[in-house]
Amino acid sequence: MHGDDWNEEVEIAAGIATGLSRREFLQLAGTGLFIFFAIDPMTAVQEPSRLPARPSYPTDFNAYLRIGRDGRVTCFVGKVELGQGSKTALAQLLADELDVAFDSVDMVMGDTDLCPWDMGTFGSLTIRQFGPVLRGAAAEARAVLLQMSADYLHLPTTEDLRVKDGVVTWAQDAHKSVSYAKLVEGKRIERHLEKVPVKPVSAFTVIGKAQRRKDALDMVTGKARYAADMTPPGTLHAHILRPPAHGATLKELDTTAAEKVPGVRVIRDGEMIAALHERPDIADRALGLIRARFEPAQSGEDDKTIFDHLLKTAPPLQMVDEKGSVAEGERLATRVVEETYLNSYVAHAPMETHSAVATIEGGRLTVWASTQTPFPLRQQLAQAVGFAPENVRVITPYVGGGFGGKSASRQATEAARLAKIIGKPVQVVWDRAEEFFYDTFRPAAVVKIRAGLNDAGKLLLWDYRVYCAGDRGSRQFYDIPHQRTQSSGGWGGDPGPHPFAVGPWRAPGVNTNTFARESHIDTLASKLGRDPLEFRLSHLTDPRWRRVLLAATGQFGWKPVPAPSGRGVGLACATDVGTYVAAVAEVAVNKTTGNVEVKRVVCAQDQGLTVNPDGSRQQMEGGITMGLGYALAEELRFKDGAVLDRNFDTYPIPRFSWLPRIETILIENPETPASGCGEPPVTTMGAVVANAIFDATGARLLQLPMTPARLKAALP
């Protein structure tokens, strides 16, 4: 289900029904209880014939909220909290539309028994796409509650009724007042209304203001519970035998020694061999006693040969976008600049490894899982253990980081299969080597660009081909009359030419495409002897670009000088999930060691309406910091299907000592619907650092990560 196309920018307004109208459906169903209509990007971007039968968000607002007798409001959402702050931002949306106190909202997230269906937490969709659904539900509930208040207070209309903190008061007489809690008395609200508008921006009281995170106290006290913190009575911990390489096959197996460890059970289920014990470290020790001989995979690729391999085996190029005529551009260009950009496989490496606990009671499977996709996982589990989906419950506690890597949840299936066989709760917590081995990596990729200028310095030809990264972020946004963008392969589904699974990695495709595009734009500006900012602005027409670029460069104190100037200052911009982002970086390069120190990053982001400014800044700071990794150091080493990086000693991720001074700017644009926030800020980091290195040294790095060795090799 992870096709590239769902990340297309689509405007989906809550309440737009496709297919049957609500009334038709009501007549058909004969009950007002549950009505479904499609408010789902898949339906908007796919042809009807390709649409699988799939659920969608319920239209009954009771699915999203319940008002308790004590006045507390419980909000149910299928999204999960991965650290991105959705628990807080979604509570803000609900509190504002319903007119209840932010502190009175309790969030229940990612529980397939309690929460309305959701496809998963990815694609920066929580606020931009699910947000309107939740706001619409809360607005309708508020309107219904106002009607109920009018009835209760014996008023002819709801006019002159005011709501604050869940208490409805008649403006003409403050004694005429009733609380939501009193009206509802803990019951489901049966009345519904159609086409209730959401609040205008001017009426917001909670949205747009920084709020204390709902999870803050849990986080600082160690009370936050993650999947591995769940141990139902009798839990056995499983450690599973892994092949030394992808593609290796088991030839010999001897589990005798492991089985002699007191309390250990060894289970073989098809290809899965597991040692189980009530203590995880003893299960792990027993696993170490299993003797297994694997036949190695056929000799394959490694991290150096992979790029040629990808170019040779990539599927045919598909047209992404075309304007004018490339042939005409070639004819008009007086100067052509051609280059190839590479990036390696990158791991998600969340601090919490994939974890799950499965228990079967009364014919029902319950799984606590670190997952970004509880509802798709329910289907996957049902299939794995042969249960009906309604007899499977996935509970998502706090998730210790995902970044796309926990869209795949193999560990949960392993726990469920073992729990079914052994008849006891089973916990599976991957160790760090398993986390690296089974990661769905950001794909290695190749980008080829051919760009042409005329004598006036106008960019008029852009011929862009991306292999294996995916087309998200590949569309050209600079004003170029003759252009063509083509893409081959991507990160979804079948690994294709890749030696192991690849998948979505925070802004999938966009990091690769932005690195290539923004590096190339900088190269063109440099060849013309023009300032990188001025060159960009001269090829951009959308005023949002000007605003975001001028905000970032203004705060940075950008001085218009052509690169390389020796200062070590770089600029890059990108658009993703509807958001515009511009970043300026300052670096210091040690030409002897090849080390790069990123000293300062200023990042400006226009994401339309901002729900929680502090939460958004956290995402920006996080994206910038995380992005230093793929820019400077992160690349997976592998050979013949074996993943050679197994822990943080050889796979470096950003650390405190790398930390630049980070400044974030949120562009005020509240009348534009909220676009994505979690992914865009990471996207410019490869290019902005590359451009700053070029400005410092004149070395143009064409491959990510920009390691000391690659930098030294590129020095002029």
Place this chain on the structure above:
Amino acid sequence: MRRSISFNLNGKPVRLTDDDDRMLLWVLRYDLGLTGTKFGCGAALCGCCTVIVDEEAVRSCVTPLKEVAGKHVLTIEGLSREGHLHPIQEAFLNHHAFQCGYCTPGMIVNAYAFLLKKAHPTREEILRHMDDNLCRCGSHTRIVDAILEAAGSTKGAT
């Protein structure tokens, strides 16, 4: 070796009979139910499992039980007293110095041990001391700010 081991855990005496080569992390999490201390790498490379043993920050994933016999062990659960957050927890909370929260207990107890030794560290010293505690979400900048604030508040100076 299987033997009886006593130590003090978050102010309370603990006595258990177990293989003294077992790593403290597993005993804390799965024998004693203190799940605030996290597994991240199993090789003292990430700091998620950091706890305090006699005022020193140690990695519980590589600390065998025998090394804590007779000592004082402090985990994230033992940091708040009588319902009051420790000033470092308070500072992490005020700065939102976390995202997913998984590395947070290790960050907080490592910072706690650091401030015991160095009451008023500079920003540079904080970066150096915290360098082996990893965070994938990128909360570093806020963590540094939180530690700076806590250093001010614990000693009443900035």
